[in-house]
Amino acid sequence: MAKDKSYSSATLTRDEPAKKTATVTAPPTPKATTTRPSSTVSESNGSAALPFGRRNYQLMLAGIGVILAGFFIMSLDKEEFGFGFLGLTLGPLVVMSGFVLEFFAILARPNKG
Known part of the structure; x- marks a missing residue:
């Protein structure tokens, strides 16, 4: 009992071109212009400013x-x-104070000048 493998008639061959469907495109939307603050570039000499002081x-x-x-x-x-x-109390407190100092160093405002 050999079963007949039949293919659907919807398959395309090389000779039949694909049917083109109409595509609906949305009208172009106007782009909003945004301006960035020029805090990263110094206007006096054109070089980039460092993020930290x-x-x-x-x-x-x-x-x-x-x-x-x-x-x-x-x-x-x-x-x-x-x-x-030293291993359970003093050392970990000193390490945590160092991390607090790092946190403060990152968040502190840089000096102007």
């Missing part, structure tokens, strides 16, 4: 130093598995 970068470096100092303090703990005061 000198004070921001100094605070970021100080924050990195405080974080590293906190990890160093945690490594000084002589108790087993670091369960002493």
Whole structure:
């Protein structure tokens, strides 16, 4: 019992061109013009301004130093598995204060000048 494989008559052959359907296009919409503030380019010399000021970068470096100092303090703990005061209390507080300093350094307004 061989079944006859019949194809639907809707299939196209190479000789039959595809039927074109009408497409409806929307009318073009006017583009809204937006202006960007020119805060990234200095008008005096045309160079790009840095996103942070000198004070921001100094605070970021100080924050990195405080974080590293906190990890160093945690490594000084002589108790087993670091369960002493330095490893569980003082070191993590110093590291968290370093991250707070980093957060402040990023959000502080840059100096003008």
